[in-house]
Amino acid sequence: MATYPLALEPVAPPRPGALRRAWLVGRRRPAALIGALVVLAFTVMALGAPWLVSADPTQSNWKTVRKAPTWEHPFGTDDLGRDNLARVVWGTRISMQAGVFSILFAIAVGVPLGLVAGYYRGPLDQALMRLTDAWLAFPFLILAIGLVTILGASLWNATLAIGLGATPTYIRLTRGLVLSTKEEDYVQGARALGAGDARLMGRHILPNIVSALLVQATVQIPTAIIAEAVLSFLGLGVQPPAPSWGTMLNAAQQFLESAPWMSIYPGLAIFVLALSFNLAGDGLRDLLDPRDY
């Protein structure tokens, strides 16, 4: 006896998976794909620095002071005879660390505050908004310089200062997204079904604003990377002999005429990394916006 299915399983149209969508966007926007790949390459470089270059980035060598690029030292050597390629590769670690952790800090502090402000409104919201107004009145770099003066110059303090500088942006962005999302039918529906505040915020609102926050992060990480380089360049970030691109450029400035390669490569690394983040961010915006692919 033949068996018949009791009900037809609804045949779902083949939904493009995340990977496939990434491929579609990547094919349509090769620049974004290249950007993402370069960011990936820098990440590998940051993680694998000890295995990628054999030269010690902090070991000075008086026999190889300010040598022009050769096969042995493709990026040349610096004023203390250190291999510039090794320093640029190791510098990736510092830049990525400052760029990524500062923005993670800003997200960790800013998103919950923005969520609460936008969800509950009222005096708390008003107070937070006036506070972010005041905080945003300090130009990013001047705020960071001020904070580093208080905290002392080091990589972690620079990271914290940059993170604190980026926090109000996240508070405001999250708040704005929450304001529009919480009026949506599915949130109102969940509320009608008896979902509590925490559940509404955590399960219904947050997942729907995550993609916008992620896109914002890809725009802010390059800004943070440049900010770390600037602080280190001014002597307020990573301290020598640690190989930060900013400190390298600071040292290179005195030898512009005799050793131009010292100033070219660290800056080029910052530029390429920041540009790649921005390109990838543009692509990510397309990828996460299902209306447009």
Add this chain to the structure above:
Amino acid sequence: MVEFLLRRAFISAITLALVSIIVFAGVRAIPGDPARVLAGAEADEAGLEEIREKYGLNDHLVVQYLRWVGHAVRGDLGVSIRTRQSVAQTVATKLPITIELTILSIVVALAIALPAGVVAAVRRNSGWDVFMSGLSLGGVSVPNFWLGIMLILLVSVRLGWLPASGYVPPWDDPIDNLRRMIMPALVLGTGLAAVLMRQTRNAMIEVLGADYIRTARAKGLAQRAVVVRHALRNSLIPVVTILGLQMGALMSGAVVTEQIFVVPGFGRLIVEAVFTRDYPLVQGVVLITASAYVLINLLVDVSYSVLNPRIRIGGGGGAAGA
């Protein structure tokens, strides 16, 4: 209208008050005894006590804050520890230099951004448009201090066309002043140009789709007249707003640019003050910078509402300052 202005001014006043509290608290948070900083390392305990008495450091923090704000409002920002000159006077001598640099960089940015943005919008999706947005992305991504170093390397060291550093007041020698300011202005203006170019393009695209543009075209006006007289003028309003919000980025940029080109302005003053631990100077300079930002954006918002009466209640500046 009046209500909007009052509301906006009230919010700015609250912001300024918070800014002053943050600056005051920030300087108090610096580890170490402020009396020791003022007196120097060799002062004994009696000397320290005298200093504390003289500057009211034994008073309650609220009293100290109110006294500081009271003085600041009247233009008295204290005395630099290092030079013993008044902070207000020190700032007054440095500020015009940075204002000149900033104005020049805005001119550079507009000279690049407006034509490029207009052309990109008019020839939307053309090769020119793609090239322009690539250039704009590059302008946002390039660290301006490295751009400055590369310009010095190329223009001053290799070609020897322009001096790499130094400052000559315009009233001494206007030509030499410009020769020394053009590279810093270009470096400072690059990031701004990139942002403004995007803004101009987007605003132009929106305006070019509007009914009155179609009307203007239907009247038989030439493309040039339509674009320049009708579309560009109306696209300028959002561009001005962005310019106001970008003032913070310009001030940050000025710090680095002045450092590289050895321009003795406000930005260099901040870095010097930080390195010499000249806290009254740091405090005064940061307070002035933040207050200026608040006031400039108040002005921008007010002019915006005057230019466009439909905007009565603005959303406030929500864009990221970077």
